[in-house]
Amino acid sequence: MSVLQKTLSLLTGKPVAPAQRPLKGLSERQLIELESEIGRQLFGPIPAGHRRDFFCLDESTWVWHEEWIDEETGKKRSSTTRYEAHENGVLKAQDGLNYRFIEGEELTNLAVAVRLYYEQVMRGVYKRDPITGHKLTDTPPATI
Amino acid sequence: MPIDTYQYQIPLHQQNMKQTDEFAPGYYPHASFEVTQQVDLSARGIEEQATPESVRDGLIDLYDDRSNLNYLQNEATEPVRRSEVSPIAENKYADEPTEEEKMHKIVEQMPLLEQTKMIISTGSFIVNIVRTDALEMSRIER
Numbered sequence: 001m002s003v004l005q006k007t008l009s010l011l012t013g014k015p016v017a018p019a020q021r022p023l024k025g026l027s028e029r030q031l032i033e034l035e036s037e038i039g040r041q042l043f044g045p046i047p048a049g050h051r052r053d054f055f056c057l058d059e060s061t062w063v064w065h066e067e068w069i070d071e072e073t074g075k076k077r078s079s080t081t082r083y084e085a086h087e088n089g090v091l092k093a094q095d096g097l098n099y100r101f102i103e104g105e106e107l108t109n110l111a112v113a114v115r116l117y118y119e120q121v122m123r124g125v126y127k128r129d130p131i132t133g134h135k136l137t138d139t140p141p142a143t144i
Numbered sequence: 145m146p147i148d149t150y151q152y153q154i155p156l157h158q159q160n161m162k163q164t165d166e167f168a169p170g171y172y173p174h175a176s177f178e179v180t181q182q183v184d185l186s187a188r189g190i191e192e193q194a195t196p197e198s199v200r201d202g203l204i205d206l207y208d209d210r211s212n213l214n215y216l217q218n219e220a221t222e223p224v225r226r227s228e229v230s231p232i233a234e235n236k237y238a239d240e241p242t243e244e245e246k247m248h249k250i251v252e253q254m255p256l257l258e259q260t261k262m263i264i265s266t267g268s269f270i271v272n273i274v275r276t277d278a279l280e281m282s283r284i285e286r
Contacts, residue, residue, distance in 0.1 A: 059272035085265035
């Protein structure tokens with residue numbers, strides 16, 4: 001939604017009509033990017049100069065990717081963390097580090113993030129009720 | 145204050161079906177949604193603060209969601225059988241706890257660690273199903 005559309009909506013009090021079939025023609029990668037726009041906001045403010053992505057890659061993998069410019073060297077740095085859900089726990093795989101099962105606060109935080117991601121992506125991207133899984137209609141019903 | 149309401153739709157296969165015992169493979173029940181009722185969505189959802197308690201509650205919700213969304217996976221792989229969705233079948237043994245009640249009991253008795261792990265695996269499972277469904281619908285429409 002453009003700034004102009006938002007302004008008009010605020011001035012007139014009328015919601016902006018959503019685009020028809022907004023997901024039509026999108027690839028899986030594009031859907032994941034849409035999801036990640038929500039996912040990257042779940043962990044608080046992103047530091048200036050950083051780029052963050054957090055998304056569900058497949059039915060058992062969550063990815064956290066962060067890029068930033070190293071202030072000392074001026075070079076681009078990045079870090080990718082993969083969380084894999086296994087029957088016996090959640091495995092964390094980070095660039096160059098040993099695999100390990102996460103526990104304690106890290107595990108709880110990830111679970112909270114996953115739940116928030118799920119709820120917001122279901123509503124925001126797929127227009128589904130996260131509780132029932134049913135599709136939400138684009139326009140609210142008429143009221144008296 | 146106006147209530148923030150949306151319409152939501154019940155897939156055809158969750159309505160009381162009498163005409164057939166199972167759908168033919170490849171049939172997409174959500175293509176024939178009907179608007180049936182309104183629900184208030186403002187009382188729940190993304191605004192709530194996440195706490196360990198809400199994480200536990202969320203796991204139960206996710207289990208429910210997983211059950212509700214199973215049709216998305218079923219329709220792609222196998223027909224949905226009437227016995228899985230018929231209200232008549234669900235109420236056949238009224239004195240016994242329902243599958244949902246049994247699941248709630250199991251989740252409540254799980255250690256927090258197990259619950260947390262389950263949230264993560266179930267969350268990714270459902271997101272993946274919904275994403276796959278969106279891609280499939282997009283492909284069909286093209």
